[in-house]
Amino acid sequence: MAEAQPKKPAAGDATKERIVNATLETIRSEGIVGTSARAIARTGDFNQALIFYHFGSIDNAVVAAVCELGTKRIAKHQAELENATSLSELIGIARAIHNEDTTSQNITVLAQVFARAARSDADDDLGAQLYAQLEPWNQMLAHAIERVAGDSPLAQFVPMAHLADAMSALFVGIELLDDLDPSQGHADSLFDSMETLAELVNSVLG
Numbered sequence: 082m083a084e085a086q087p088k089k090p091a092a093g094d095a096t097k098e099r100i101v102n103a104t105l106e107t108i109r110s111e112g113i114v115g116t117s118a119r120a121i122a123r124t125g126d127f128n129q130a131l132i133f134y135h136f137g138s139i140d141n142a143v144v145a146a147v148c149e150l151g152t153k154r155i156a157k158h159q160a161e162l163e164n165a166t167s168l169s170e171l172i173g174i175a176r177a178i179h180n181e182d183t184t185s186q187n188i189t190v191l192a193q194v195f196a197r198a199a200r201s202d203a204d205d206d207l208g209a210q211l212y213a214q215l216e217p218w219n220q221m222l223a224h225a226i227e228r229v230a231g232d233s234p235l236a237q238f239v240p241m242a243h244l245a246d247a248m249s250a251l252f253v254g255i256e257l258l259d260d261l262d263p264s265q266g267h268a269d270s271l272f273d274s275m276e277t278l279a280e281l282v283n284s285v286l287g
Contacts, residue, residue, distance in 0.1 A: 097135050097145070099125050104146040109186045113193040116143070140207050143194055147214045150187060154178075155221055162225040168279040171229055176272040179252055183268070188256040195253065219245040 103125025107116045110124070118139055122129035136142040158178055165171045182188045198208040222245035251271075258267040 093135070096127070096131060099127060100132055100135060100142055101146050101149045103127075104142045105150060105190060108143070108146070108190045108193050113143075113197040116193075138204075140197075140204055143197065144207070144210045144214065147191070147194055147211055150190060151214050151218050154182075154187065155217060159221060162221060163228075165225060165229060168226075168229055169276055171225060172272065172275045172279045175248060175252075176268075176276075179255065179268060179272070182252065183256065183259075188252055192253050192256050215249060219249055222248055 100121065103121045104116065107121045107124045111120055116139065118129040118132050121132060121139075121142065132139065132142055136145060158174070161174055162171070165174060179188070194211055195208075197203060198211055219242070223242045226244050255268045255271060
């Protein structure tokens, strides 16, 4: 019996994927201020009318791009986070993810779109939509921290969801600091301190 072949994406889905990828690339190269319909269409080599046909607005395309970015990050890092056995190991994984995100400019994309949501002319729902795209990532972090913390006092007194939110905010905050003062190595220094703290916590809870 012949093996079933995977279905090819519909033409509309393929076009939407092109738009999403072009939106991400435009944010990386042009910043959110330069991410216009014309710029996205130029990056993806398609008619800018397709953006409005498939997404209705630039903001909706940006939200879809952040969703795609989050989905790929989860797929890539879920297994290693689930396999971590200590807080120190989680911090080490976080450092590696941050370095990778910095190289690929993923955090730059997030910082830029958050800046867009903060603008006075932004749609009132844009911030909520963007935050909703972060929820799956934050939940994955919270589960990893909760599993590692187990029944320790840390898990009993500190909400894991709050720690996951803090970690996500930390990623974006470090990116902003390094952009403002790239000579100081804020990320490495902070992760060094976090790893030291994690080892201390492990010793106290051990």
